[in-house]
Amino acid sequence: KNHRTSQKPSVSIDDVARKAEVSTATVSRVLANKPHVRPEMRQRVWDAVHELNYRPNRVAQSLRSQKSKTIGVIIPDIENPFFTSVVRAIEDVAQGDSYGVFLCNSDEDWKKEQQYINLLRDENVAGIIIAPTGRRNQKIYREMVSELPTVALDRHMSDVDTDIVRGENIESAYQLVAELIADGHTRIGLVSGLPDVTTSKERKEGYLRALRDHDIAADAALIVETRPKENDGFVATSAMLALPERPTAIFAINNLLMVGAFKAIRKQGLLIPDDVALVTFDLMSLNPLIDLPIITIEQPTYELGRRAAEMLLARIGDPEQPTQREILKGRMVDMRQREGIL
Numbered sequence: 001k002n003h004r005t006s007q008k009p010s011v012s013i014d015d016v017a018r019k020a021e022v023s024t025a026t027v028s029r030v031l032a033n034k035p036h037v038r039p040e041m042r043q044r045v046w047d048a049v050h051e052l053n054y055r056p057n058r059v060a061q062s063l064r065s066q067k068s069k070t071i072g073v074i075i076p077d078i079e080n081p082f083f084t085s086v087v088r089a090i091e092d093v094a095q096g097d098s099y100g101v102f103l104c105n106s107d108e109d110w111k112k113e114q115q116y117i118n119l120l121r122d123e124n125v126a127g128i129i130i131a132p133t134g135r136r137n138q139k140i141y142r143e144m145v146s147e148l149p150t151v152a153l154d155r156h157m158s159d160v161d162t163d164i165v166r167g168e169n170i171e172s173a174y175q176l177v178a179e180l181i182a183d184g185h186t187r188i189g190l191v192s193g194l195p196d197v198t199t200s201k202e203r204k205e206g207y208l209r210a211l212r213d214h215d216i217a218a219d220a221a222l223i224v225e226t227r228p229k230e231n232d233g234f235v236a237t238s239a240m241l242a243l244p245e246r247p248t249a250i251f252a253i254n255n256l257l258m259v260g261a262f263k264a265i266r267k268q269g270l271l272i273p274d275d276v277a278l279v280t281f282d283l284m285s286l287n288p289l290i291d292l293p294i295i296t297i298e299q300p301t302y303e304l305g306r307r308a309a310e311m312l313l314a315r316i317g318d319p320e321q322p323t324q325r326e327i328l329k330g331r332m333v334d335m336r337q338r339e340g341i342l
Helices: 013-020 024-031 039-052 058-065 081-096 110-122 135-147 170-182 198-213 230-241 255-267 301-317
Strands: 070-075 100-105 127-130 150-153 163-167 188-192 223-225 249-252 277-281 295-298 325-328 331-334
Touching (some): 013 024, 013 039, 024 135, 070 081, 070 110, 081 100, 081 301, 100 110, 110 127, 150 301, 170 249, 170 277, 170 295, 170 331, 188 198, 188 255, 223 230
Parallel strands (some): 070 127, 150 163, 163 325, 188 223, 188 249, 249 277, 277 295
């Protein structure tokens, strides 16, 4: 007589994650008894484990619980020399402590950023340094910070308590625009980045404050928010220069937008700074020998990366330490003492 045995399908870690409404990485961290998981989230995982009678593969669990010697870094664009310098510093510090670096480019795309965060969580990296894209990923930012040591670089994650190192934006932008106003400019264009990015918001705020403090009305036609890429800077500046009353000065909030603005000005056959003055952040990171008669705020890019890596390694070593927040100031460099150039 043949007896058939019905075998109950085995419960997987994915089943537990779905039941607890968390990621598989969170389940792994709870099972490995790792820190940085919120108590209520930890309880949901254990409730799901017991309810589903989940028995983890002990070999896989042992592998997962081993301390990783890799950190993840998510930045918007490695082609931006600002981030090239920052990442160089992160790698130098990480290598000095025998950590490898897993580099990801989000391209200012919140969906791509979300995919990379999930990938790094599943890869069980020791921690993450991230220049966040904006508010759309708030939920996953909170999950990431609850699961992994995390440092925000250059930008805030609103309503998320995490270590952060960034440059000073509002006062620096104010300084640049105030310099233009002191030179007699009143029609000052702003070529800004995407509005969800805190760096863009803060530099725009500095621009608007400077106008307001000098009784200059902001003109919506002179404010363009776009992707922080060279071609987008070119398109935005070309549109401004085509206005019946064009700007006499332009504030491009980063170096790539500035290059686009410069090319648009040159294409019109206009002189810098005689016809159109130009100010920006981080010109020198493009090339320290670059010779443009503009004003720039030079941020300590290598130092930003170094501090981000040091903060992350400190957080990995002591997950319960107080939150660290650092603002590193840049310096204004006036390169206008030259003849006007095409």
